[in-house]
Amino acid sequence: MASDEQATLLLELVRGLTAEVHPHAVRRTVTLDSHFDDLGIGSLELAELLRRAQDAFGVALPPHLLANAETPRDLLQAVRRSHAPAGEGRSTVTPLATTVAGSSAPATASTLLDALDWHLGATPQRIHIRILDESGHPDDITYEALHREAAAVAAGLLDRDVMPGDTVAIMLPTSRAYFVTFAGVVLAGAVPVPIYPPARPSQLADHLRRHTGILANAGATLLVTVPEAVSLGRLLRSNLASLRDVVVPAALMGSATGGALPRPRSDDLALVQYTSGSTGQPKGVALTHDNLLANIRAMGQATAVSAADTFVSWLPLYHDMGLIGAWLGCLYFAVPLVAMAPQVFLTRPSRWLWAIHENRGTISAGPNFAYELCLSKIDDAEIVGLDLSSWRLAFNGAEPVSPATIERFTGRFAPYGLRHNTITPVYGLAESAVGLAFPPLGRGPLIDSVERDTFVRTGRADPADADDRDALRFVACGQPLPGHEIRVVDATGNELGDRHEGRIEFRGPSATAGYFHNPDATRSLFHDDWLDTGDLGYIADADVYVTGRVKDVIIRAGRNLHPTELEEAVGNLTGIRRGCVAVFSSPDPSGGAERLVVMAETRGSDDKTAAALRSEIMATTVDLLGVAPDDVVLAPPRTVPKTSSGKIRRAASREIYERGNIGARPRALWWELARVRLRGTVPSMRRARRAAAALAFAAYxxxxxxxxxxxxxxxxxxxxxxxxxxxxxxxxxxxxxxxxxxxxxxxxxxxxxxxxxxxxxxxxxxxxxxxxxxxxxxxxxxxxxxxxxxxxxxxxxxxxxxxxxxxxxxxxxxxxxxxxxxxxxxxxxxxxxxxxxxxxxxxxxxxxxxxxxxxxxxxxxxxxxxxxxxxxxxxxxxxxxxxxxxxxxxxxxxxxxxxxxxxxxxxxxxxxxxxxxxxxxxxxxx
The missing domain is CATH 3.40.1130.10 (Glycerol-3-phosphate (1)-acyltransferase)
Incomplete structure (x- = not known):
């Protein structure tokens, strides 16, 4: 195809997508240099555009375009550089070894390093991690290679005066460098702090603000990142007194330092895991080696994990589910891990399923939206010949589990070998390392129907009649992991009986001792020796049913209203951006009761369309909750803030609403960067003053x-x-x-x-x-x-x-x-x-x-x-x-x-x- 024809076809795809997602908006001229942001094409729309471009041009586009492409010209250049057929991302790979002689778990290990050393001695050449690149080609890492390369990183850290107990921030994508750097930080006796890599340039300002707070709280001495983010890291450094250097992984591996490395103790800090911030500012969960190994062993016992399994994951490595649940769990149990970048999954979800097929994956995991994405974005033609019969555990967690998603996913992929009992809803949180409740092995999903009116008025989860079409449905997330306890309490801390909604609390060997450098948040976390999850739920027949977040509950006319169901329903309305709806309460300026607000992103711009959408949202709210919203806000795209894992940040949405910032255009990137530099002036001057004082003292x-x-x-x-x-x-x-x-x-x-x-x-x-x-x-x-x-x-x-x-x-x-x-x-x-x-x-x-x-x-x-x-x-x-x-x-x-x-x-x-x-x-x- 000629270059001009490619450009014309691509522009037709862009125009078609824009007209489809906001049919009532004023038509804008689309050129190769039009910015996707100006065209109203956000991350979800861009992912869809990439999928359409791959099909139209017969190429496999690199998933990093999802984060980097700003204009159709960027996309066109990628199309011209790509020649491989898009297909399903399949490639011929050597089968992974899934059996080892003798025990495959180091039962006596007291730290992560003990576990790595055990496997290093037992099976050094066994493949530990297989990283699939954008084309599906594997890069295998053995236990011996991981240890050798991590030791080089550890030596480089020690050369840069990183001391045991120092925190080192890791801002890297899923790659060999990430695994090696994380292990190297632990080998050096330091504490890794995973943070998510830079987002698109249009989101850079929020990225800077959030990471500055995380790095300051962590007291990070070093930031390890990709070359493209070094300048970003230097901007962060100017605002942080503790941050001494910003380096790329390769710079750490040239050290000649050798010799013995520090050995952590079991009660030493192993990781600071920052929460997603869906209910406020991120908090650093401090986890020791004891915490991590206790959680990994308990999850392994609950799921009968062994070296015969294979874990396939696209989950981000800066979140507990991907880092601890997938990688570190595999490290301990000698389970081969097949890893791919999240962008690979988001741009073509079928690659996840094909990776399970090709590697005979037995375990995989994802939040509910991942299963929804497979339902909405995978065509039957993409999965001809797919075999999912090896898949025995499909964990669904990290966000509310939808009964409808479970039923539809099972029905859609049953013809491809997926068993009903493979779907495994689970419950966990960073404060418990990752896992807290798992269902009995092989039981399959269990859905509870409760009477809506009784539940919202009294919090009692009475079973509904089989023909009750207005019933609320909740998914059982399992029973406490071995050695852990869960209880449900009322507002005064008294434990409630079965089928009574209250605050979920837990205790056990996986429980964190608190939030890093945050005593106030730590005090609010503990109620005696029980930890408050911040979630609401009830227990029935020993199973935990999670009903929502405490901070998100809206009390209206004596009824407890949970926003999740309404957000999903409003998101399904035509003209509303799915997954971009926030429901929250806001104080009445006149001093009355709190107001119920629905904020929904839409592409529509004319008054008639907006009025029709407001009427639909009002009707949907009344149908579901029995009350009308006090305010319906139709907001432009990218108004509703989300966490790095895609959860709605309702508290931040409420703040935007109350400040009247809805629809405010973001400041130009150069202005935000200038503000960051300006804010870093005073800390830089302080740093220079301290350096001068230190030099003067040394001379004296x-x-x-x-x-x-x-x-x-x-x-x-x-x-x-x-x-x-x-x-x-x-x-x-x-x-x-x-x-x-x-x-x-x-x-x-x-x-x-x-x-x-x-x-x-x-x-x-x-x-x-x-x-x-x-x-x-x-x-x-x-x-x-x-x-x-x-x-x-x-x-x-x-x-x-x-x-x-x-x-x-x-x-x-x-x-x-x-x-x-x-x-x-x-x-x-x-x-x-x-x-x-x-x-x-x-x-x-x-x-x-x-x-x-x-x-x-x-x-x-x-x-x-x-x-x-x-x-x-x-x-x-x-x-x-x-x-x-x-x-x-x-x-x-x-x-x-x-x-x-x-x-x-x-x-x-x-x-x-x-x-x-x-x-x-x-x-x-x-």
Whole structure:
């Protein structure tokens, strides 16, 4: 087809779509450079346009056009670059291995890293993830490849001074880079914070505002994103004090840093999952490794998941269902994960079903709208030969489950092998990691019909007669996962009986300890030891039925009205944009009762059409709720705000309504970017001021150190007695601390024995020796590596201060030096030893050398564990930039040897290391 013919055909498609979605609007001239926003083509319309273009031109268009295309010309260029047939996205792929010998789940794992290590040892070459690209071609990742590439990312993070416990934001699409980066953050001991990638440029302003709040709350030190978003990230950085750098994944993988990495503990933070914000501002749910593994194991038990399964997912990896339910669950149970980008599914939903067919998928999941999209956007011609007989669990959750959708989806795809009991409605929330209630395995969906009038007036869910056409229908979302509990309570917190609507609360091992850096929201989350889900529902025969959100309920004339049913019904009216309706209550300006408002997006523009639509909406509202709305607002497209997962943000809709901002055109992109830059001016100035202050302090500290060190060096050769020299050095160190404003606090100093002992301490910085010199008695002598003896200045100072030098590398010499240490202790000397032996840039407590513990066992003296905190933050190894800080030294109880042999020495080492690990707060990298 000639280029001119392609352009003409494409413009006909655009004009046809515009006329179809808003037939009563004034006709606009459509050119190749017309903006889709100006033509009233939003994301749903653009997805439909992409599908039509693929069929018309016989090509497979890249799904990223859904986010990037702004004009028909962008679409035309993509058409000219694409030559593959659109088809169903099918390709020939190697079957996935779905069985492994022996157990496929690491039952003893206490962290995500333990689970990864278990599979790395058991089946390193087993395919863990298969990523399908826009054409359906696979990119396979084995457990070994994931660990290798993630370790490179972890090294890059440590090179950028990312410390254990730091939060790292990940703003990446579904890709190999996402999986590797997330695992790399965990390997580095940091905490991943997934956030959704940039939306279309026309939505950039809202994207910036929402992400600034998330990154500020998370205190993210680093943002990892795609190259195209680096400039966006720098705009965000100018508004955030904590954000030090914005990088792409490739920049993290060039590090040469190696060695041991921190090992998180089971109660360490593993993830901060930000809620979708459907009822307000997003909140960061803090989840530990214990929380995640408890939820994953409970879901696995409820669904009988095994390595024989295959999970197919298009779900976004920045949401709990896609991240935890799909990927991390698969990681634990050795279930191969077949992943595709959400845009692939949205532009051609049949690709999801074909991916299940080709990979013999047994498990998949999606919110209710995904199943609706398959019903409305898949033609029979697209699925000739489709076989869904392998699909045993089709989870439907994350938003209200529609009984009609379940019935229609089952009926439509039953001829293609879909079984009725495959559809599995579930209930969960981020505050419980992801899952909370699952139905009995193999039961299939259960729909409850209740009397409408009784329910809306009293909250009692009485079963309706079989012929009651006005009945409300709710879907059973299952029973609490093993180890978890669910209850329904009234407004005063009293538990209700079966079939009485109230607030749903839960507790269990998956429950979060609270929202990250948000104590107020955390307090409102807990009622004693129960967590408030914010959902309304009832329990019948042990099943949970979710009826709506607490904040969305509208009380009118003594009736509790739920907006979801009305929003769906209004969205089905001709002329109303489906999925773009918000129903909410708003205070009456005159002081009366709250008003019922229906806000619906429409393309119609003339008065006659608008009047007809308002009448239809009024009639629909009366039919469903028994009351008329106080106000019907017909709004232009993209007025009703949604979360990143597509949920209606009713609170935000109410705010737009009350401010009178309906129909207000968004500001130009350049203006929004200028505002962001302007808002970042003050934080940037503060950042610059802090950097200048830090530089000035570093220069001052070095000057003070050099002057005091010179004074000590002048005195050491002249003072004859070791005790006097030691006293001079200690006084000088205390003076250095005073002049630099460094406080040194000591706890447990009275636990140092009167007789000979060996003090062992962690070694995070060059400052450790100076810090200990201010607190240990003069009778203690430091043990240092022999390599320091040959350093001209350091060796001279240590020798004059009585240090004992030992060889750590040459084995024969090292054994002899160990005997020397034993002899000194038997003579009654007390020693200070850093058993880690050397400094490392990466945080963490490293393996201990045995010398000090062998000496203690053989000489019968106690080991005194000492933990040092704060020195790493003041002067990190390999850095020469001292910072302000404070030092805390904790002295543990002496540990007596239980013998003189090697076993006794090992016991001393393990006991001392456990104490130091606990007192120091350092991660374990043994």
């Amino acid at each position: 500290a070095w000057v003070v150190y050099v002057v005091l060190a010179a004074l000590v060096l002048l005195q050491l050769p002249l003072v004859p007695r070791l005790r006097w020299r030691w006293s001079i050095a200690c006084r000088t160190v205390r003076l250095l601390a005073r002049l630099t404003g460094t406080s040194v606090s000591v706890h447990g100093l009275d636990q140092l024995p009167q007789g000979p002992a060996i003090v062992v301490a962690n070694h995070p910085s060059w400052l450790d020796g100076l810090a200990l010199a201010t607190v240990v008695p003069p009778s203690f002598r430091f043990v240092a590596g022999e390599v320091l003896e040959h350093e001209r200045l350091i060796g001279f100072v240590l020798e004059r201060l009585g240090a004992v030098f030992v060889e750590r590398y040459e084995r024969e010499h090292g054994v002899a030096d160990s005997d020397k240490v034993v002899a000194l202790v038997r003579e009654g000397r007390s020693l200070v030893v850093f058993p880690e032996g050397h400094l490392a840039r990466a945080p963490g407590l490293r393996p201990f050398h045995m010398g000090a513990f062998v000496a203690a066992a053989q000489s019968g003296v106690p080991i005194v564990p000492v933990a040092i905190r704060g020195t790493r933050e003041m002067l990190r190894p390999e850095h020469h930039f001292p910072r302000r800080g404070s030092v805390a030294i904790a002295v543990g109880e002496p540990i007596q040897p239980l013998g003189t042999d090697w076993t006794a020495a090992v016991g001393l080492q393990c006991a001392a290391r456990d104490v130091i690990l606990r007192l120091s707060g350092e991660p374990d990298v043994e």
